[in-house]
Amino acid sequence: MDRVAIVGIGQTKHAACRKEVSYAELVYEAVTLALKDAGIGISEIDNIVTTSNDFWDGRTISCMATGDVSGGYDKNISCVEGDGTFGAFYGLTRILSGSYGTTLVTAYSKGSESVSSLITNAAFDPIYMRCLGLDMVSACALQARRYLSRYGISEEDCALVSVKNHGNALDNPNAQLGMKLTVKDVMNSRMIASPLKLYDISPISDGACAIVLAREDRARKITDKPVWVKGVSFCADAYLLGDRDLSECRALEKAAGAAYKMAGIRNLKKEIDLAEIYDAFSYQELLWTEGLGFCEKGEGGKLIADGATAKDGDIPVNPSGGLLGAHPVIAAGLIRIAEAALQIRGDAGAMQIKKDVRNALAHGVNGVCGQSHCVWILGQN
Amino acid sequence: MAKRAAIVGTGQTHHRSIRRDVNGQELINEAVTRALADAELTIDDIDGVVIGNMDHFEGINYVDCWSIDGSGGYLKPTIKLTTGGTTGATVAIAGYHLVASGMFEKLLVIGWEKNSESDTTGAIITCSDPVIDRVVFAGAVAGLALEAQAYMHRYGATPKDAARVSVRDRRHACNNPYAHLRQEITVEEVLNSPILSDPLRLHDMCPRTDGACAVIYASEDVAEKITPKPAWVLATANRHMYSDFTDVLDVSSLHSMVGASRELWQKLNIREPLKEVDVIELYQPYSWAGIIWIEDMGLCPKGEGPRLLWDGVTDMGGELPINPSGGVIATNPIGATGLIRCAETVLQIQGKAEARQVPDVKLGVATGFGGCFWTDMIAFGSKKPN
Amino acid sequence: MGDFWSDAEAIIHESCIKVPYSWQAGETASYFLTQLRDEGKIWGKKCPCCKKVLVPPRKSCPFCFVATDQWTEVSDEGVVESFTVVRRDTIIQPKKAPFAYALIRLDGADTGLVHVLGEVEPEAVREGMRVKAVLADDRKGSLLDIAHFKPVGS
Ligand SMILES: [Zn+2]
Numbered sequence: 001m002d003r004v005a006i007v008g009i010g011q012t013k014h015a016a017c018r019k020e021v022s023y024a025e026l027v028y029e030a031v032t033l034a035l036k037d038a039g040i041g042i043s044e045i046d047n048i049v050t051t052s053n054d055f056w057d058g059r060t061i062s063c064m065a066t067g068d069v070s071g072g073y074d075k076n077i078s079c080v081e082g083d084g085t086f087g088a089f090y091g092l093t094r095i096l097s098g099s100y101g102t103t104l105v106t107a108y109s110k111g112s113e114s115v116s117s118l119i120t121n122a123a124f125d126p127i128y129m130r131c132l133g134l135d136m137v138s139a140c141a142l143q144a145r146r147y148l149s150r151y152g153i154s155e156e157d158c159a160l161v162s163v164k165n166h167g168n169a170l171d172n173p174n175a176q177l178g179m180k181l182t183v184k185d186v187m188n189s190r191m192i193a194s195p196l197k198l199y200d201i202s203p204i205s206d207g208a209c210a211i212v213l214a215r216e217d218r219a220r221k222i223t224d225k226p227v228w229v230k231g232v233s234f235c236a237d238a239y240l241l242g243d244r245d246l247s248e249c250r251a252l253e254k255a256a257g258a259a260y261k262m263a264g265i266r267n268l269k270k271e272i273d274l275a276e277i278y279d280a281f282s283y284q285e286l287l288w289t290e291g292l293g294f295c296e297k298g299e300g301g302k303l304i305a306d307g308a309t310a311k312d313g314d315i316p317v318n319p320s321g322g323l324l325g326a327h328p329v330i331a332a333g334l335i336r337i338a339e340a341a342l343q344i345r346g347d348a349g350a351m352q353i354k355k356d357v358r359n360a361l362a363h364g365v366n367g368v369c370g371q372s373h374c375v376w377i378l379g380q381n
Numbered sequence: 382m383a384k385r386a387a388i389v390g391t392g393q394t395h396h397r398s399i400r401r402d403v404n405g406q407e408l409i410n411e412a413v414t415r416a417l418a419d420a421e422l423t424i425d426d427i428d429g430v431v432i433g434n435m436d437h438f439e440g441i442n443y444v445d446c447w448s449i450d451g452s453g454g455y456l457k458p459t460i461k462l463t464t465g466g467t468t469g470a471t472v473a474i475a476g477y478h479l480v481a482s483g484m485f486e487k488l489l490v491i492g493w494e495k496n497s498e499s500d501t502t503g504a505i506i507t508c509s510d511p512v513i514d515r516v517v518f519a520g521a522v523a524g525l526a527l528e529a530q531a532y533m534h535r536y537g538a539t540p541k542d543a544a545r546v547s548v549r550d551r552r553h554a555c556n557n558p559y560a561h562l563r564q565e566i567t568v569e570e571v572l573n574s575p576i577l578s579d580p581l582r583l584h585d586m587c588p589r590t591d592g593a594c595a596v597i598y599a600s601e602d603v604a605e606k607i608t609p610k611p612a613w614v615l616a617t618a619n620r621h622m623y624s625d626f627t628d629v630l631d632v633s634s635l636h637s638m639v640g641a642s643r644e645l646w647q648k649l650n651i652r653e654p655l656k657e658v659d660v661i662e663l664y665q666p667y668s669w670a671g672i673i674w675i676e677d678m679g680l681c682p683k684g685e686g687p688r689l690l691w692d693g694v695t696d697m698g699g700e701l702p703i704n705p706s707g708g709v710i711a712t713n714p715i716g717a718t719g720l721i722r723c724a725e726t727v728l729q730i731q732g733k734a735e736a737r738q739v740p741d742v743k744l745g746v747a748t749g750f751g752g753c754f755w756t757d758m759i760a761f762g763s764k765k766p767n
Numbered sequence: 768m769g770d771f772w773s774d775a776e777a778i779i780h781e782s783c784i785k786v787p788y789s790w791q792a793g794e795t796a797s798y799f800l801t802q803l804r805d806e807g808k809i810w811g812k813k814c815p816c817c818k819k820v821l822v823p824p825r826k827s828c829p830f831c832f833v834a835t836d837q838w839t840e841v842s843d844e845g846v847v848e849s850f851t852v853v854r855r856d857t858i859i860q861p862k863k864a865p866f867a868y869a870l871i872r873l874d875g876a877d878t879g880l881v882h883v884l885g886e887v888e889p890e891a892v893r894e895g896m897r898v899k900a901v902l903a904d905d906r907k908g909s910l911l912d913i914a915h916f917k918p919v920g921s
Contacts, residue, residue, distance in 0.1 A: 009569045023813065055439060058782070063464055063752075067621045068622075076617075078464065079462060079463060079471070086461075090475060093482035094478045097482060098383030099478065099483065127790055127793075130909050131875070132868070132882065138860075142868060142870050194852040233458065234459075236457065236459040238879065239449045239450055241870060242880050243879075324457075403793040403794070404792055406826075407827070423832075424832040439790070440786060498791065511780060727854055
């Protein structure tokens with residue numbers, strides 16, 4: 001298989017409300033930064049994959065708004081609906097198919113423009129579920145309770161994730177919610193849907209991200225610090241919440257297994273130096289670290305309590321602050337790819353972890369309670 | 382290494398104005414089951430699922446996740462694409478790249494829509510920019526009426542010319558057991574049907590339909606083991622060049638079709654598409670497109686489309702039959718419509734199109750139209766590409 | 768942010784998209800919902816392959832991709848497998864906070880059903896608690912024809 005690298009990265013400043021720009025202008029900001037980072041012009045972009053979601057934008061064919069600001073005029077272009085990691089996956093295959101030498105991938109959300117509970121309620125089946133009034137927060141609360149109870153993980157263990165990631169976000173110039181918190185602050189924050197409290201829940205942000213993917217020959221010409229795509233896979237679980245055991249994440253295990261295999265990763269602990277994962281809620285970082293195989297099932301709480309996922313730990317998780325630090329919904333996974341790639345390049349600034357980052361993992365999610373996962377393994381060589 | 386990829390199986394529902402007996406997931410399941418049966422595969426053979434529709438027609442967010450009950454995507458990679466009317470063609474192009482990348486061997490691609498569940502126009506006007514376009518200019522019919530007016534003004538064509546297109550496709554649809562509207566109409570009936578937006582009348586326009594389509598892609602490693610006649614993807618090209626309807630100034634041509642078709646013919650090394658292509662399934666949401674867009678595609682010089690129509694060149698038995706299936710004028714489950722164009726082209730190449738079969742099809746082209754006057758194109762051939 | 772912006776007024780264009788929907792339940796869900804409405808009964812459908820009784824019923828099994836073939840009545844009582852007490856109001860929730868959602872496994876079913884709990888103090892809700900469906904007085908063919916689930920014995 002041809003090798004493909006990330007050769008350009010751009011993201012906006014993420015904030016609760018970026019009212020000085022429309023969402024198309026937000027995308028343009030990220031694209032401009034990614035091209036600048038790559039040191040190329042739009043003419044060197046062979047094709048484009050945008051990522052968007054009609055519900056978050058209040059607009060049918062929402063990708064109509066972001067084609068021209070992604071440089072799509074008179075070029076081959078497509079649009080994935082879902083998390084940015086899925087958009088990037090399609091962008092990757094458009095190079096591997098031999099059709100294009102470079103792909104620009106964009107993703108964005110302007111959460112400030114609508115009501116998240118209404119939008120996420122629309123993810124529930126209109127016949128069997130929607131009348132119950134569930135949204136992402138109340139559904140994930142059911143998952144959190146099930147996971148915590150099954151393994152005896154405490155709400156304080158989850159609070160540690162919030163403390164870590166909001167703290168890490170202080171070092172991230174693009175983050176929305178950098179905060180110095182204590183476990184007590186999290187435990188005392190307002191109960192939203194038990195066991196989830198305010199600081200267990202990621203914000204909904206305005207922001208965009210863009211990356212440039214390039215085939216090896218093009219990548220070598222563009223940059224002397226290519227970040228190689230070594231393994232990637234995605235997988236979906238059953239739909240209705242009652243069809244799954246919510247304390248398990250079989251789809252993630254499958255996606256991760258396939259990505260590790262493709263990347264030739266045999267010993268996770270030795271070979272993966274860092275992970276940027278989809279912590280929409282504090283408990284999710286623990287559950288996903290289990291699904292990714294960083295620890296045994298039910299050991300996610302112990303993993304963070306031992307400091308393994310801290311910035312100076314064995315396997316730092318979300319040194320950028322993750323989604324708890326900023327969560328422009330559809331862009332969230334693409335930002336994980338961007339942050340992981342910056343760490344590999346050594347360009348993560350104050351977020352840069354101490355050890356050399358040879359391989360890093362990035363992770364994105366679609367749907368409710370982590371129904372569908374996408375896992376990327378990126379590397380120096 | 383990149384792989385060659387082909388469609389090896391197709392399935393579609395019997396398209397109807399309303400399917401009360403099934404919900405969306407069940408409609409999807411019908412098409413998937415038929416595609417698997419056609420390829421003589423089971424769901425266990427499938428490595429991944431690509432699905433597309435237009436969100437606000439059913440009001441379901443994260444359709445990739447919701448559709449698992451019907452698609453068979455349980456514990457498989459599942460990805461959703463959506464680009465408006467082009468969606469069906471967009472998922473077909475995605476299916477090609479995913480398999481050609483070498484990362485999937487057998488891939489299921491689905492397009493579907495249950496247009497009866499919502500107010501199609503109410504949903505589609507929200508595609509326009511909320512601050513500028515939506516306030517002044519929106520909706521599918523108005524934009525197309527503008528194109529027809531501009532073309533008439535510039536080239537002297539008449540509504541009667543356009544009516545000839547509807548007559549052709551409705552006649553063709555009678556040969557297609559899956560088509561939604563299966564009654565012939567006359568030029569007079571088209572010209573006397575209720576006016577919608579001058580010069581467009583009811584029978585110039587596509588219907589809204591409940592329906593789903595599924596196709597199975599296979600890589601070169603297995604395609605010929607699955608079917609003796611895979612339909613190989615020879616080339617794809619698309620243009621989504623505008624963001625606002627007010628960006629489109631010269632509307633007497635479909636610029637995206639001009640750009641995409643030039644790229645496609647170049648990739649295929651085709652100089653005279655009228656002579657070299659054997660069949661076209663054109664995403665033609667209204668009659669005038671059957672004239673204007675085939676000119677933009679380069680089948681004839683600008684202004685000569687009506688002559689091609691009246692001479693029967695694009696009829697069954699003509700030099701280049703267009704829409705043997707009856708096309709979009711007869712059947713339009715929007716998110717499936719572009720994929721149905723591909724499935725019908727594949728049937729032609731496989732020689733499985735029964736009453737609507739064009740003899741000896743070696744090269745067929747399917748198109749998609751949607752969004753802001755966008756075009757997607759995909760060429761299928763009977764011969765494995767080099 | 769350009770210099771110009773510092774003097775410009777931020778216009779916020781308030782809007783709302785309104786699309787009416789009429790979702791067709793299909794034959795399988797229609798049977799389930801009419802039985803719930805008219806008889807107050809809860810039916811599942813059994814998969815011939817994995818033998819799971821799916822509640823709510825599906826025309827085909829999501830796990831096995833085969834048509835389900837056997838209607839099976841399940842109990843209106845079951846066990847709370849997980850729950851959350853919602854403390855904030857949204858415009859879509861059917862009850863005023865605080866109230867509890869629960870993932871309930873009905874006796875005789877192999878999948879879980881999400882619903883709301885009633886006739887119970889939120890603080891008293893526990894996993895493993897046995898609950899029973901309470902039918903709504905005015906039933907319309909919706910999952911809310913079950914008004915809520917209440918603790919058994921209350
Ligand atoms: Zn089963």
